Amino acid sequence: MRITERRNALPLSLPPRGLSRVEAATYIGVSPSKFDELVRDGRMPPPIHIDARRVWDRNKIDIAFDGLPQNHTDDHNPWDD
16 A cells, blocks of 8 residues: 555545654655754654654644744835835
């Protein structure tokens, strides 16, 4: 069974609990290499090892994402004027 077939086995209302590295990165809106950096420095959780697979727990990613600092910057873009 291919990954796409496994993902399609779930109804849209039931997102997968375990995410691959690429899925986890996409889930939080960063590239896989940035996600690797976040895992290395502890801002994102480490993967769970299931045999040879590495899987990230979506719930732990949510908690880690909620804990990231909120950098509030001036969002004013002069080109919008």
